[in-house]
Amino acid sequence: MENVNSILSNPKYKELLRKLGELEKDRWYCGHDLAHFLDVARIAYITVMEEKLNFKKEVIYAIALLHDIGRVSEYTEGKDHHKASVEIAKELLGETNFTVEDKEDILRAIDNHRKETDDELSKLIYTSDKLSRNCFNCRAYKECYWQEEKKNKIIKL
Structure with missing residues (x-):
C-alpha cells in the first residue's frame, strides 16, 4: 500500500482533508471525511x-x-466535486508509483463515481459510495434530499 500511504502523507492531501473537515464541521447530512473514504x-x-x-x-x-x-x-469555488477531485487526483497521483494504466483507471472511476455506468470499476465505486451511508441511523434522515427508495434502511451488501 505504498502508493496509498504516499497519498495519505502528502501535505496537499492532508491540507485538503483538514479544509474539508472545517467546511463540513456543521454539516447536518452525511459527511465526507477520512472515515467515509475508508468505508467506501x-x-x-x-x-x-x-x-x-x-x-x-x-x-x-x-x-x-x-x-x-x-x-x-x-464549497469554495462552486466546481463540480467529481471534476475537481479528478484535477486534484492527477496532481497527487503524479507523486506515486502507480502505473499509467492504474492512474487512468483511478481517474476514470473518480470522474464517474456520481453516476451509473457500464465501466465495472466505476460501478463498484458508485455502489460502494452509496452503500457506505448509514441512513438507518442518521439524525438527518427525515430532512435528507435522497429519494426514499435510495436510502439505506438496513445494512446490505
Whole structure:
C-alpha cells in the first residue's frame, strides 16, 4: 500500500482533508471525511473479494481516498466535486508509483463515481459510495434530499 500511504502523507492531501473537515464541521447530512473514504474503500474491496473481481486493492483505496476530496473546491469555488477531485487526483497521483494504466483507471472511476455506468470499476465505486451511508441511523434522515427508495434502511451488501 505504498502508493496509498504516499497519498495519505502528502501535505496537499492532508491540507485538503483538514479544509474539508472545517467546511463540513456543521454539516447536518452525511459527511465526507477520512472515515467515509475508508468505508467506501473497505466496502469496495470486500465486494472485490466476495465476487472474485480483478481489481487491485491499492487502486480501490486510492479511488476511495480521492473521490470526494474535490468537495473543497465545490464549497469554495462552486466546481463540480467529481471534476475537481479528478484535477486534484492527477496532481497527487503524479507523486506515486502507480502505473499509467492504474492512474487512468483511478481517474476514470473518480470522474464517474456520481453516476451509473457500464465501466465495472466505476460501478463498484458508485455502489460502494452509496452503500457506505448509514441512513438507518442518521439524525438527518427525515430532512435528507435522497429519494426514499435510495436510502439505506438496513445494512446490505
